[in-house]
Amino acid sequence: SWDVVSGYTGQISFGHGVFFAVGGYTSALLNLGYGLDPTLSIPVGVLLSAVAGVIIGVPALRLRGPYLSLVTLVAPLILTQIFIFRSDVFNGEQGLSGVDPLFGLRTFGSEYEFYYIALGLFTFVLLLLWVITRTDAGSVFTAIREDQDAVAAAGLNPAKFKIMAFVL
Numbered sequence: 001s002w003d004v005v006s007g008y009t010g011q012i013s014f015g016h017g018v019f020f021a022v023g024g025y026t027s028a029l030l031n032l033g034y035g036l037d038p039t040l041s042i043p044v045g046v047l048l049s050a051v052a053g054v055i056i057g058v059p060a061l062r063l064r065g066p067y068l069s070l071v072t073l074v075a076p077l078i079l080t081q082i083f084i085f086r087s088d089v090f091n092g093e094q095g096l097s098g099v100d101p102l103f104g105l106r107t108f109g110s111e112y113e114f115y116y117i118a119l120g121l122f123t124f125v126l127l128l129l130w131v132i133t134r135t136d137a138g139s140v141f142t143a144i145r146e147d148q149d150a151v152a153a154a155g156l157n158p159a160k161f162k163i164m165a166f167v168l
Contacts, residue, residue: 001129004165008133010145011162015056015072018079023049028096029089038102050167057166061159064148132168141165 002016027045030036036044060071083090090096102117132138140161143151151158 008141
């Protein structure tokens with residue numbers, strides 16, 4: 001995700017930790033509070049992480065240069081303070097623990113099972129991003145990095161593509 005935002009569109013974002021936190025905490029809170037299985041709570045966390053990308057990206061991506069970096073740097077700092085302030089929900093600086101294991105794997109005979117699950121998910125995301133960056137949208141991402149004004153002059157909306165990259 002950060003490669004698409006920074007590498008392809010040239011936008012420097014320090015706020016990607018927020019998206020990991022939103023996704024992870026959503027999944028954990030749904031599991032701990034409502035007993036939702038991780039195979040169901042993880043997609044909900046991914047969806048809310050994308051929503052957080054839209055919420056932060058829409059106002060922030062209208063800025064250019066160091067201003068975007070500063071705005072996205074503030075988001076994780078605010079979220080950290082919220083986690084500390086609402087330590088009754090988020091367990092403060094200690095984080096959440098006791099979440100059910102993925103796919104019901106209570107104990108691993110070895111770490112190989114977890115490794116292959118993580119490798120499979122990584123490969124899926126890698127292929128998805130590879131396909132997206134090889135489409136016309138990937139060409140627009142690269143064009144935005146090179147000259148955002150030229151993209152706008154060609155009749156394309158750079159803000160729309162930057163937000164799409166941010167949500168990815």
